[in-house]
Amino acid sequence: MASHANLLRLCLRPSKRLPNLRAAAVQQHALRRSLSTTQWRSAAAGDAGNKEAQDEFDQVFSNPGQFLQNFLRDEKISDEERKIATAALADWKKTPRHKQAQFEDLAQKLTDQSAPLRRAYQPKKDSFWNAEETDTDLITGEVGEDDFEEDDIMALGHAKLEEHREFREYARIAVWEMPLLSKLAKPFQPPTADEVLRFRYTTYMGEFHPADRKVVVEFSPQDFPGLNEAQQLKLKKLAGSRYNPEKDIIKISCERFEHQAQNKRYLGDLVDQMITTAKDPTDMFEDIPLDTRHHKFKPQIKFPKEWYMTEERKKELEAQRKQALLLDEAKRTDGSMINGADTIQQALLTAKKAEAAAPSLVRVRPMRGRR
Amino acid sequence: MSAPNCLRCLVRPSAGIPVSAPRTVSPLVTPFVLARTAPFSTTAANARPKKEAQGKSDGGGSSRGGKKLQLGKFKKEKVADRGRTPLPGERKAYRKRITLSNDNAIPVPWLTDLGPADLADPRSSGKVMALPEEVQDQLRASEAFKATQCWGMFRKPAVLVRKETTDLVNRMEDAVDKKETLRLVVTGDKVTGKSMMLLQAMTHAYLNNWIVIHVPEAQELTTACTDYAPIPNTDPVQYMQNVYVLKLIQAIKRANEKVLAKTYTMTAHPELPQNMPANSSLLALANVAKEAEGAWAVFQALWTELTAQGANRPPILLTLDGLAHVMKVSDYRAPSFDLIHSHDLALVRLFSDVLAGGGAKFPSGGAVLAATSRSNAPRAASMELALAQREAEQSNKEKEKTDVEVPKKDPFFRGYDDRVEAVLRSVQVLRLKGIDKLEARALMEYWAASGMLRAMVDEKTVTEKWTLAGSGVLGEMERAALLTMRV
Structure with a gap:
């Protein structure tokens, strides 16, 4: 990210060097192969031009006069450049002495103060992920944004107010402008017998959306007047998994083309083609059963008729209960009502009595009736 | 304890140095014994290894010999008493056994x-x-x-x-x-x-x-x-x-x-x-x-x-x-x-x-x-x-x-x-399907009369069990009334 600080640093860096020469020198460096197995060496000492360039590269000028003099010393520059530079040098020399001194001071100050910015950062050897480095790139524009000056509500409060304003704006729209829409309303007219196809479009209110080109058509094979039973069946078979057997509706969608109108055209053509094929008597697909495996039938559970509590049913139940209670009563009176606990008690009692009646008898294990 | 010997061992732990030559051993056999001693030891080498230990090591036991800590030496040998194992087919016969009466x-x-x-x-x-x-x-x-x-x-x-x-x-x-x-x-x-x-x-x-x-x-x-x-x-x-x-x-x-x-x-x-x-x-x-x-x-x-x-x-x-x-x-x-x-x-x-x-x-x-x-x-x-x-x-x-x-x-x-x-x-x-209530009543009366159902068999009980059994499904009625301990 080129932040301000970085920009400033980049501007300041070439200011003390010669732009032309620097560019030339850098270009030469750039010629170097990016990937090489041999060690990189600087140019040979005998290369005089390069040496000179290197020297000039390292020179520091404290004012424009020095720079221009140095520039004019170079013989390679063009005449035009020389002319401009000479004129500029003359101007500089005409400048009052104290102004020159001021300029020099300023330049010196700038150089001194921007020195840390220019210095390349060298990570410490024993640091962990350069944790100590201060991020010079990070400068927030909003200085002191979290300071509260005691003269305003907090930012959160402002946000809340903004929200209220928004609500009220929409409320105004709902009250004043929405009712006007009713003027544009059209009464619903059910589709006539001729309008068999039902299209569905999607709009995202002018926004671009990949699904806004999609068009869906729904129709029932029964609605086509020219089709007999067999042809309708063939049409259903042609539709395959697009046929819903529970609603008897074929539903086809298309988003193949770029525009809604193209998709709709395609669907219209397709339906025409299907009807033509369905009417074609050469192969009526009689050997293929209608496939409904794609559809899961939802069982229609209805409350059974017999379970409704009608008056008759109530009377019937009443009679049944009465009958059962009568049976209970009859059993109670004639003593044939059976109580399991009593039965066990009686059986135990009789067993005891039998033992008491014949105490002298030797008890023998009863013969096992287990088979 | 012979201190000089031991100190000499500590100088350099090597088998090559003549250390801790026991006085009991004749000089002729010394090198052999030395080669066997541990190279770094503060104790004097024992001249002759025990015979039993040697014999043991030959027998394939512990090569170290000597005493060994044995845990659970006096443990009783466990004899798992699993009783008589069922003969072949006995388990199946038990599983398939049909009892037709109860005295x-x-x-x-x-x-x-x-x-x-x-x-x-x-x-x-x-x-x-x-x-x-x-x-x-x-x-x-x-x-x-x-x-x-x-x-x-x-x-x-x-x-x-x-x-x-x-x-x-x-x-x-x-x-x-x-x-x-x-x-x-x-x-x-x-x-x-x-x-x-x-x-x-x-x-x-x-x-x-x-x-x-x-x-x-x-x-x-x-x-x-x-x-x-x-x-x-x-x-x-x-x-x-x-x-x-x-x-x-x-x-x-x-x-x-x-x-x-x-x-x-x-x-x-x-x-x-x-x-x-x-x-x-x-x-x-x-x-x-x-x-x-x-x-x-x-x-x-x-x-x-x-x-x-x-x-x-x-x-x-x-x-x-x-x-x-x-x-x-x-x-x-x-x-x-x-x-x-x-x-x-x-x-x-x-x-x-x-x-x-x-x-x-x-x-x-x-x-x-x-x-x-x-x-x-x-x-x-x-x-x-x-x-x-x-x-x-x-x-x-x-x-x-x-x-x-x-x-x-x-x-x-x-x-x-x-x-x-x-x-x-x-x-x-x-x-x-399920039995009707009269049949259910007859069945439950039979159960009660056999002492298997401790309840009064009246309309209430019958209807309760009949309903619990999904409109009188027989097996479910048994489960609800006969096979349960709670009535």
């Missing part, structure tokens, strides 16, 4: 034994009646009782005569009157009493001197747990199951002894291992089967004799429990490693042919009954469909309407079986 149960005073005409009498429906001793033996011989049924709780085995029972028995009687064969499948939800319905039908047959052939578990025939072998000269190849057939013949013999003794063969059977002249009793014929080898031939001879036309034969009842197992491809393999269809097993085919109505005709009529099972049933889509279709057709026919839609085949389902469909094309279906 601790209170005898029910009003309980009467079933007579030959009782099960056909509509008046006896809604009553609990006992099985006579003789019939108990016969039913036991033909393995009609199941271990899951609660016979062992009462003094005497007794059954509840349901409306469906009298209906079924009357249908059987009608068929016999017309010298026809009743072909019927008993089906219904779990624990609705399908096997019990078969048992009641068999009881009726035994009481009326029919011949009963019962296959107690159809899965024994098709799950590849009994021997099989191709029958020579059959095309397509059929397979016999000799071991099972031998068991079946013996069961038939024991259960129908009296009737078989009075029935005589029409023709001689020279193909059998023991020559059977004509006019010998069928019991003698059944007795020929002594070994698994040749059992199928004996069974075939028995079957041809039983179904011989024009002869005076008793009516025949053929029953099978667990129909789904014989209405699918079996687990047996042909020599080509293809699976064998259940209907290619000769015994199953014999049954399915009669069920389809195309097999041998019973000379005096009879019945073929099959019961489905809900708990142990493989998927048999064709059977399920066919039964549903027959049921719908039946109800339409009874009402003389077409309000019930006959289910159709799913054209895109692959698992249908044409052979199964052909077999079940014209059978009758008897669907069992």
Whole structure:
């Protein structure tokens, strides 16, 4: 990210060097192969031009006069450049002495103060992920944004107010402008017998959306007047998994083309083609059963008729209960009502009595009736 | 302790330095001993290793020798006393054991034994009646009782005569009157009493001197747990199951002894291992089967004799429990490693042919009954469909309407079986549901009178249990009232 600080640093860096020469020198460096197995060496000492360039590269000028003099010393520059530079040098020399001194001071100050910015950062050897480095790139524009000056509500409060304003704006729209829409309303007219196809479009209110080109058509094979039973069946078979057997509706969608109108055209053509094929008597697909495996039938559970509590049913139940209670009563009176606990008690009692009646008898294990 | 020696060892731990030469050892053997000592040690080397330790190390024990810490040296040797292990087959016998009486149960005073005409009498429906001793033996011989049924709780085995029972028995009687064969499948939800319905039908047959052939578990025939072998000269190849057939013949013999003794063969059977002249009793014929080898031939001879036309034969009842197992491809393999269809097993085919109505005709009529099972049933889509279709057709026919839609085949389902469909094309279906409240009351009174239900059997209790049992499903009623400790 080129932040301000970085920009400033980049501007300041070439200011003390010669732009032309620097560019030339850098270009030469750039010629170097990016990937090489041999060690990189600087140019040979005998290369005089390069040496000179290197020297000039390292020179520091404290004012424009020095720079221009140095520039004019170079013989390679063009005449035009020389002319401009000479004129500029003359101007500089005409400048009052104290102004020159001021300029020099300023330049010196700038150089001194921007020195840390220019210095390349060298990570410490024993640091962990350069944790100590201060991020010079990070400068927030909003200085002191979290300071509260005691003269305003907090930012959160402002946000809340903004929200209220928004609500009220929409409320105004709902009250004043929405009712006007009713003027544009059209009464619903059910589709006539001729309008068999039902299209569905999607709009995202002018926004671009990949699904806004999609068009869906729904129709029932029964609605086509020219089709007999067999042809309708063939049409259903042609539709395959697009046929819903529970609603008897074929539903086809298309988003193949770029525009809604193209998709709709395609669907219209397709339906025409299907009807033509369905009417074609050469192969009526009689050997293929209608496939409904794609559809899961939802069982229609209805409350059974017999379970409704009608008056008759109530009377019937009443009679049944009465009958059962009568049976209970009859059993109670004639003593044939059976109580399991009593039965066990009686059986135990009789067993005891039998033992008491014949105490002298030797008890023998009863013969096992287990088979 | 010799300090100088030890200090010298510490200087440089090396075997090469002459350290700690024991004074007892002669200088001649010193180097040898030195080589054996530990190179770094503060103790003087022991001159001679112990003899025992050496001997031990030779024997392959611890090479270190010396003392060793032994934990649990004086531990007792554990002898796990697991008791007597069950002998082979004992566990199964225990699992399959059927107890038919309980001496601790209170005898029910009003309980009467079933007579030959009782099960056909509509008046006896809604009553609990006992099985006579003789019939108990016969039913036991033909393995009609199941271990899951609660016979062992009462003094005497007794059954509840349901409306469906009298209906079924009357249908059987009608068929016999017309010298026809009743072909019927008993089906219904779990624990609705399908096997019990078969048992009641068999009881009726035994009481009326029919011949009963019962296959107690159809899965024994098709799950590849009994021997099989191709029958020579059959095309397509059929397979016999000799071991099972031998068991079946013996069961038939024991259960129908009296009737078989009075029935005589029409023709001689020279193909059998023991020559059977004509006019010998069928019991003698059944007795020929002594070994698994040749059992199928004996069974075939028995079957041809039983179904011989024009002869005076008793009516025949053929029953099978667990129909789904014989209405699918079996687990047996042909020599080509293809699976064998259940209907290619000769015994199953014999049954399915009669069920389809195309097999041998019973000379005096009879019945073929099959019961489905809900708990142990493989998927048999064709059977399920066919039964549903027959049921719908039946109800339409009874009402003389077409309000019930006959289910159709799913054209895109692959698992249908044409052979199964052909077999079940014209059978009758008897669907069992819950019992009604009067029957439930009779049953609960019987339970209470036997001391197995500690409650007053009045309308409230009966309705409660009946409702808990999903409108009187028999097994659920047992679970709700009989098998629970809380009443």
